[in-house]
Structures are given as C-alpha cells and as structure tokens.
Amino acid sequence: ILNAGKGWFDAGDYGKYVVNAGISVWTLMNLYERNPSQLRELPIPESGNNIPDILNEVRWELDFMMGMQVPEGHDQAGMVHHKLHEHTWSPLPYTPAERVTDRFAYTPSTAATLNLAAAAAQMSRLIAPFDAAYAETCLIAAERAWKAAKENPEFKYGNIPGDGGGNYDDFYLEDEYYWAACELFVTTGKAEYEKSLIKSLDDDKIIGASKAPNGPMYWGGVATLGHLSMTLNAKKVDKATRQKISSLILSGAERYRKQITDEGYLVPMFEYEWGSTSSVLNKLILMAYAYDATGNRAYLDGLTMSMDYLLGRNALCKSFITGYGENPMFYPHHRYWVDEEDAGYPPPPPGVISGGPNEGASDEATAFMVVKNARSKRYADDVRSYSTNEVTINWNSPLVWVSAYLDEVYNPDSGVKRVGKSPVSAIRIAVAAIALVILSGLAAVFFRRKNKNK
Incomplete structure (x- = not known):
C-alpha cells in the first residue's frame, strides 16, 4: 500500500519519521523562499534539471512523506503514518540490508498528517514555476491531509510499546493546525485556512512559541514555522495580523539576544x-x-x-x-x-x-x-x-x-x-x-x- 522508499534516514539509526521530516524540509524551503538565490546548484543526482537543487533535495524527502499517506479507498484515507522503523534497535555499527521485511510503518497520527499538509503546501508554491505537475501533486496531498486531520478522530502519539525507534510523542496539536493553515493559506488563498490561522493566533501557546526559553521551534513545536512563512508572504493577510506576527518574531529575537549576554x-x-x-x-x-x-x-x-x-x-x-x-x-x-x-x-x-x-x-x-x-x-x-x-x-x-x-x-x-x-x-x-x-x-x-x- 505504501511507497516510502525515498527520504533521508533520520539520525544515527535507520528510522524515518514524518514529524521530524516536516521541520527539516520546512527549514530548507524557508531558506530558499526567503532568498531564491540560495543553494541553487548542489552535487546531487538531479542537478541540471532546471529546478533549484535545494528543492530537488527536499523533493526526495517530501516523496517519502507523501508515500506515508494512506491512499484513497482505505480506512483513514488521507491520514499519514507517523514513522517507519524496525521493531528493535539495530546494532552499532550496522549497514541496512537491501530489503524492507524487517521495517514497519506505525499507526497514522494527527501530527504527522498536519506535517504533510504544511510541508506539501509549502513545496507546491515553491516548485510551481519549475514543475507544475509536481506542484499539483503536492497540493492535492496537502489538502487531503488537512481534510483527513479535520474529519478523523485526533490520534496523539505517546509511548509506543517496544523499541527500534523514537516515539516523537506530542500531545499539543494546535501549533500543527496553525502551521498547516498558514502554509495552505499562503499557497491557495482560501478563506478556510485564513480563518483557522487567525483563530489560532489567539492561543496563548501559539503567541508564546517564538520566545520559548529553549528556542522558538523544534519538531514538536512548530508555530514559529507558520509565523516565518507568513512573514515572507505578509501582504496576503490584513495589517493587524501582519503586525501581530512581526511583534512575536521581534520579541523572541530580542529575548535570545539578551540570553547571549547572560x-x-x-x-x-x-x-x-x-x-x-x-x-x-x-x-x-x-x-x-x-x-x-x-x-x-x-x-x-x-x-x-x-x-x-x-x-x-x-x-x-x-x-x-x-x-x-x-x-x-x-x-x-x-x-x-x-x-x-x-x-x-x-x-x-x-x-x-x-x-x-x-x-x-x-x-x-x-x-x-x-x-x-x-x-x-x-x-x-x-x-x-x-x-x-x-x-x-x-x-x-x-x-x-x-x-x-x-x-x-x-x-x-x-x-x-x-x-x-x-x-x-x-x-x-x-x-x-x-x-x-x-x-x-x-x-x-x-x-x-x-x-x-x-
């Protein structure tokens, strides 16, 4: 059912995790969206195909993320499997065999589904000038994921029995909804997504995310990803929303500047x-x-x-x-x-x-x-x-x-x-x-x- 053979190994093991992929691809795409002259040529197999190579590389990981989405015609269609890894930790050192019989996709989660909605929507608008067909594929996957997250019961990852991979547990999902709504709104301009993101901006945790003491973002805290994507596309929202997001970013940056002196x-x-x-x-x-x-x-x-x-x-x-x-x-x-x-x-x-x-x-x-x-x-x-x-x-x-x-x-x-x-x-x-x-x-x-x- 799933075709998740592409993508990057996550860390020191051979697992792959959609929720960690999300912030990783966002960071690289944000670098490009902020300045499209960044990393256009890299030593990768696709280089020379008239697509900026930073997007070529992100595409490799995004194909994995889309490959983890439940196909139509199956239960939980549109939801996204949380992770893919072995049932037990592999030894160290270890080279993975060229087979997949000992690696498993784990239960879909709402967080993973919203990560795909956000990342695929972001990629859709960035790659559209170079590959319209792939941009459409990404947008379809993103909107399917958003719809599935809204229509299916929320599933929040906690401690999953067994080992072989990390849990990537997350019990607060409003930031994922906000980030996904931001990316989908910027890409489509649809009122549904704008209404959702503006509503989320009244949430205290969304407001406080960009000045959290240990950092403005990580795989389980993604509100600031939405803030920064909106900053690069500020003209698409009203003045009050622009000013609110700008003040959140500047207040967070000032807190971190002061941490340096302390x-x-x-x-x-x-x-x-x-x-x-x-x-x-x-x-x-x-x-x-x-x-x-x-x-x-x-x-x-x-x-x-x-x-x-x-x-x-x-x-x-x-x-x-x-x-x-x-x-x-x-x-x-x-x-x-x-x-x-x-x-x-x-x-x-x-x-x-x-x-x-x-x-x-x-x-x-x-x-x-x-x-x-x-x-x-x-x-x-x-x-x-x-x-x-x-x-x-x-x-x-x-x-x-x-x-x-x-x-x-x-x-x-x-x-x-x-x-x-x-x-x-x-x-x-x-x-x-x-x-x-x-x-x-x-x-x-x-x-x-x-x-x-x-």
Whole structure:
C-alpha cells in the first residue's frame, strides 16, 4: 500500500519519521523562499534539471512523506503514518540490508498528517514555476491531509510499546493546525485556512512559541514555522495580523539576544537540553529575521558569536561540527559513520553537527557527568553517546540555514543576492570563510543522497 522508499534516514539509526521530516524540509524551503538565490546548484543526482537543487533535495524527502499517506479507498484515507522503523534497535555499527521485511510503518497520527499538509503546501508554491505537475501533486496531498486531520478522530502519539525507534510523542496539536493553515493559506488563498490561522493566533501557546526559553521551534513545536512563512508572504493577510506576527518574531529575537549576554560563553542558551546545538541554531534563524527587518547589528553579531560557540569557543574547546574547527567532532552516534573503513564503514563527512552538551546526559558514555561536570561540559565525542553526540536531519537543516545566511551577509563572492534591510558595511573575511567551507561540507552531508538510500 505504501511507497516510502525515498527520504533521508533520520539520525544515527535507520528510522524515518514524518514529524521530524516536516521541520527539516520546512527549514530548507524557508531558506530558499526567503532568498531564491540560495543553494541553487548542489552535487546531487538531479542537478541540471532546471529546478533549484535545494528543492530537488527536499523533493526526495517530501516523496517519502507523501508515500506515508494512506491512499484513497482505505480506512483513514488521507491520514499519514507517523514513522517507519524496525521493531528493535539495530546494532552499532550496522549497514541496512537491501530489503524492507524487517521495517514497519506505525499507526497514522494527527501530527504527522498536519506535517504533510504544511510541508506539501509549502513545496507546491515553491516548485510551481519549475514543475507544475509536481506542484499539483503536492497540493492535492496537502489538502487531503488537512481534510483527513479535520474529519478523523485526533490520534496523539505517546509511548509506543517496544523499541527500534523514537516515539516523537506530542500531545499539543494546535501549533500543527496553525502551521498547516498558514502554509495552505499562503499557497491557495482560501478563506478556510485564513480563518483557522487567525483563530489560532489567539492561543496563548501559539503567541508564546517564538520566545520559548529553549528556542522558538523544534519538531514538536512548530508555530514559529507558520509565523516565518507568513512573514515572507505578509501582504496576503490584513495589517493587524501582519503586525501581530512581526511583534512575536521581534520579541523572541530580542529575548535570545539578551540570553547571549547572560551566558558566559556568549551563546543564546537557557538549558543545555538534548540537542542543545539545534536550539541555538533555531534561535539564530529568528535573530536573522530580526536583523533583516531592523538592521540592528546586535542581532548579526549574535549570530556570529553563536557560530563561534558551535565551532569551538565553548567550555570544551570543541567544535561540534565534523571537519571544522581546531578540535572537531569525530565519533558521532551513528550506525554507518563509524570510521572502520576495513569493515566498510567510512568516517563522518565534514559538516555534520552533533547534539552537543546535555545537562541531562543519560547514556553509558556520559551519565556519570551529571554529578561530576558543569552542565556546559556534559558531552562526549563518543559513538556510544546518543544523548550528546547523535546527529539528525532536523539539527543539520538549521546549520545549513544559518551557514548560508552568514555566507550571504559576509561573503561578497558568494554569488548570493543579499536580502534584508541593511547589508553589513565591513566584511569579516574570517566569518565568510567559515560559512563558505561549512556550506561546502554540508553539500557532502545533507545533500549527499545516493540512490540506495531506502
């Protein structure tokens, strides 16, 4: 029934999750929608087909997401299966066999369904100038998903018995409804979606999302994705709605700017939570929007200092990005990138970011640190450390966004058109060089797909 063979493996294992795919593809598409001159040419199989390569790559993942949608004629038609993985955790290291008999699609969820509605609607409008047929396919899938989410009983994921993959549990879904309504409204202009998004903007959690202390967005908190998509298409809504969304973004960016001054290592950190590096990167996206809107150099300086933190100016003198910095990460928690080439396992390519310090570190390599180490030092560059050194698509995607943004702002030779109110007056060559080399590495990581990725 399902054709879910495409798509990216999610993290250090071989699972695929629609709710983590959603924010990952949104981040890359948002980068393109904000500035269509970004990442148009990449070393991927489809390059040269007259479609911007960043959209080509997102299409690979979106095809997986659409492949998880229940076909017409079946129970729960239009709903989307939450995830796809094995029933037990695969060993480490491990190369997946070229078969699917030991991998299973799990029960459809409302969250996954709304993730597809949002992401497919977003892709529909972006790819329409290049591939009208695929744009129509995406829009049909998006509207089917919205309709199914509205008509079927809500199914919220909690703890699913067994292992082999993460739960990605989520009990608050108003943000998914809001995000999906935003993307569908921008793409279609239909009053149904506009009415829904405006209603959601009265919800306290939607209002507070963009200044949450640990970051404005993550896979289970997607309201800010809607805010930012609406910002790029502000003329489609009334003045009051535009102003409300703008104020939410700017107030969040200001909170994160102030967090930098409160943290000893000059980074917008509140708690060193699981995936703390991605929390930083997602805050930087909001600060980039604030810099574009206001020209306030403090926001841009915050981006620069925070990238310094990720590259090694931190309590560990450790770069959390493979291949960059004086002391880069080498041994991510990953079943394939384990650097045992005699056994057929390569080292990680440059440009992979790990989760970073986790004050609740809980694996065999780091659990002892909770009582011995300062929270900023609870990290191990160790393949066993899934709680501090795993890698995931939703952490690498904001690294792409922020690196591309810094390259755009600082590097006059990037070939990328500058978007925003105030270009910088003095070019910092060191920052431009860092952004450029990270983007080069990311081309080998995020956009490294091979035809055998099944």
